[in-house]
Amino acid sequence: MKKKLLIVLGFVILLAGCNDRIELEQQSYVIAIGIDNTDQKGVYAFTYQIANPEVGSSAIQSGPDEPPTEIVTVNGADILTATYTANSFVSKKITLDHTRIIIASEEAARSEDFLRVIQSASRTPQIRRGVQLVISKESATDFINNNEPIMEKRPHKYYQFMLSRANQTGIIPRATLHRFFQITEGDADLFLAIYATTDQSDEKKNERGFEDQYIAGEIPQIGGSPTQFMGSAVFKEGQMIDILNGEESRIAQTLDNTLEMGDYLATIPDPLMPEYRISYEYSQKQKPSININYHKDKPTEIDVKVHFQAEIIAIPSLIGYTQNKDKQKVLEESIIQRLEEKTNTLIKKSQEEYRSDPFYWSLYIRKHFKDVKSYEKADWHKKIYPNAKINVTYYIDKLEFGKMLDDSHLDEVRD
C-alpha cells in the first residue's frame, strides 16, 4: 500500500509538476505598453517595449549594435491576446509582469471606449496594479519609438527614475492603475493621469510660462531627451476630458490626502518689485485637514486648511526682507494670496467645467451616509460637489530665509 502510494505520488510530481515552469531566458520582459486607436472599432494597436537583458549587463558583453529595447506594434482586441500575435515575430514568450507604465494616446483616452480596453489590464494578474498610466499627446507608438533616453538606456530604469522624480516635484501625479479603477468605479472624483509627450513642435512652445505653468510639449528645451513629462490628464468616468498644467497638478496633489508629494521650488512676483520674482521652497509637513459639512438641502460646505512652510531661496530684487518684520508680513501674505488665488481658480474650473473634483474629497463625505445607496443617490458628481461652498485656507507655519542673514545692498556694492 505504501509503495503504491509512493508510486502515485511520484507520477503526480512527474506529470503535474513543472507544468508552468519557465526559464527566465525564455521570456521577454515588457517594460512599457502603448495603446492606440485604429480605424476599426474594438481593435487597438498595442505597442510593446521589450527590454534587452544583455544591454547594461556586466557579465555578458553584448554586440555593440544591439539596441537596449525592442519595440513592436501589433493590432489586437486586448493587451494580453496581442502578445500572442506578436510572437509571430518576437522570439520569446512575452511577459507583462514587469510592465512599468501603460501609455495611451490622448486620442484613445478621449474616446468613449477607453474603459473597455484598459479594463482588461485589471483582469490579468500579469499587469500589476501599481503600473502607472501615462497619456501621450501623440500616438503611443510614436511616443515609445521617439522616446530616447540619453543616460538611462535601459527602459525600466528610465521610467522608474523619470516618474519617481517628476512625481516628487509634483508636476505629475502618481497615477497607478489601481487608483484609476478605484476612482472610476467609485463614481465620484476625477482621476489624474500623467501627461507626457515627445512631440516638440516649435509653434506650441510657451515662452511666457514659468517653472510649472506648462503642459508637456510646451517647455522650451535645448538638449537632453525629447520626452517631457508635465501636467496631468483629467479623467472623468473613465474618459479623458481635459489637461491640467504642472502648477494645477501640484495644487491638486496638495489638496489630496491620498497622494504624496515632496517639497518643490516655485516663484512668485516680488510683492514690492513685481518685475522680479522671489523663489521659495514649498514644503508641507502635515496633510491638509479637510472638513465637510454635508447639507441635504443647501450647498455643502467644504473647509480645507493647509499648513505649509516656506524657505526663501532667492530674492533677485535684493529687498531686505530678512531684516524687516513688516516686509516679511507682506511677503507671507503675498505667498498665501497667490496660492489661494491659484487654488480657487482650479476649484472654480473643476466645479463649473468638470463638475467634479480632482482631489478625492468624496472620501470625507461618505461617513455622512448610512449606506452606499443613499450615498449614490446624493450624487457627488451632479449635486454635491458642483454646488458646494468651498473654502481653502493656507497657513504659513514658518518662513525661513536660508543661511544668509542679510542680502547684498546694491547701493553699497556699486558706489
Add this chain to the structure above:
Amino acid sequence: MVRSFKQSKKSQTPSKHKKISTSLQDNIQESKQLFSYGVNKDFAMRTIQIHFNKKDACLFYYSSIVNGPMINLHVIKPLLERSGESVNNVVSIENIEEVDNFEKIIQNINSGKIILLIDGDDTAYAMDVADFAHRNISITENENTIKGPQEAFTESLNSNISLIRKQLHNNHLINEGVQTGERSKNEVNLVYIKDLVNEDILENVRSRLEQIATDNVRNIEILEQYIEERPYSLIPTVLYTEKPDKASSYLEDGFIILLMDSSSACLIVPVTFWSFFHSPEDRYLRFFYGNFTRAIRLFCFYLTLLISASYVAISNFHSEMIPPDLLLAITASRERVPFPLIVEVLIMEIAFELIREAGLRIPNPLGPTIGIVGALILGQAAVQANIISPIIVIVAALSGLSSFALADININFTVRLMRFIFILAAGAFGMLALTGAFLLFFMYAASIKSFGIPFFSPMSPHFLSSEDTVFRKPIKKEIFRPNYLHPKDVQKKSK
C-alpha cells in the same frame, strides 16, 4: 541457521564460567588455552615464588596495556621480598579485586589488569596496572571557540572524567559503568548528577544500553547509532560533542553524558533542537554579543536550508518577484547556459559537496593545491565555459558557507540533505511545493522525540526553563533548569 548460531555460542560459555581450581597447574593450563599463550605475542606470564607463604604463583597480563615498571615495583618486588599475611598486605597496588571464575579473569586482563594466581588458592587477584596508550589532551579541532575553554576530550576515560570533574566540583556527580558487547566487553560510562537527573530518563538510557546485543561496541560513535530511536530519520536525537565544558553545562541542567574509553568525544542525551543550534560560546559571550551570533546562526540556518530552493522556485515560477535589474542580469547571464536552472543549481550544490568531501580526505600535504584547483574550476572556469551562470556561484557559495555556521556535524548533515529535497520540491511546483515541503519537514521535526523529550521543547510544547531557545536571557535572569527533563531540582538560581 539462526538457532544453530545460538547453540554454538552457548556451547562456548561453560568454559568461560569455569571456576578457578585450587591447582595452580590446572589454572595455568586453562589460562594459556584461553589466551592462546605462545601465539599471542603480547600475552605475558610470569611464575614466581611468593616470599611470605612460600607458594608458587603465576602472573598473567597483556604486556601492551599495562605499566611494566609499576608491575615490577609494586607487584613482583613485594611478592618476592616482603613478608606479611595476605596478598592485600604485601602488594602496594591501589586497587585489588578478588575473582573466582575465568570469565572475570578474561574481563580483567582485557581491561589492563594483572592477574595473580596462587597455588592452593581458588581465588585470583586482579590488580589494576592498566596503561592504555592515548593522546594527550589537545585543543578542540572541530568545535572551535574564541572565548572559552580550549580543552577537548581525548581517547582516555580517566582524562575525560577528570576534565569534567575539573569543572563540576560536586560529590553527586556520578560516573557509572555499564558493560556492553558480548565478545569484547567494553564499558560505557554514564555520567550524571545524582540529585538532579530524572530517574526515568536515566533508566531509559540504562535499559537501552543493556539491550544492545552485539559482539562489540567499539566507541561512542557506534554507540550513538545503537541507542538512537529512529535510525532512518534525517534528524539526529543524540548530541555529540568533543568539548568538556559543553558536556558539563548539560550535566548541570540534568542531562546525561555517555563516555567511552575509546572516543575523544561524549554523547549527550536527551536533546532538543536547541542543543544542536546552540554553541557554548553563545553563553561565554556577553548578552548582546551572544545573541548577535545566535541571530547570525539562525539566518545561516535559513540560508543553507532554503536559499538555493528559493532561487529555483522564484526564478522558475515567480519571475515577477525579482526586481527588474536583477531579473535582466540573471536572464542575460543565463542566455548562453545550456542547462535548465534547476540543473545548474544541482551541479553547483553537488560540486560543493564534492569539494567538501574530497577536501576532508585529501592528505595534508596536498590540501592547498587541490583546494585552489577545485575553487578555480568551480568558480571561474565553469562560468567562463558557460556551464553555469555567475549568480549560481553566489547562491551555492552562500548556502555552502552558511552550512558551516551549524557546527554540529549531525544537524549539519540534516540541513545539507534536506536542502536537496527542498530544491527538488521547488523545481516541481515552485513556492507552493517549497512551502509545503518546509511545512511537512517542520511538522515532522516537531513530532520527533529524543528519549521522550519533544524536539522543540521548551518552546513547543512550553515548559518552565531558562528560556534559552533562539535567543537567551542575561545569565543573571536564568533561574530554572529545563523542566522538560523533570529534574529533581528545577531551580538553579535563587530569584
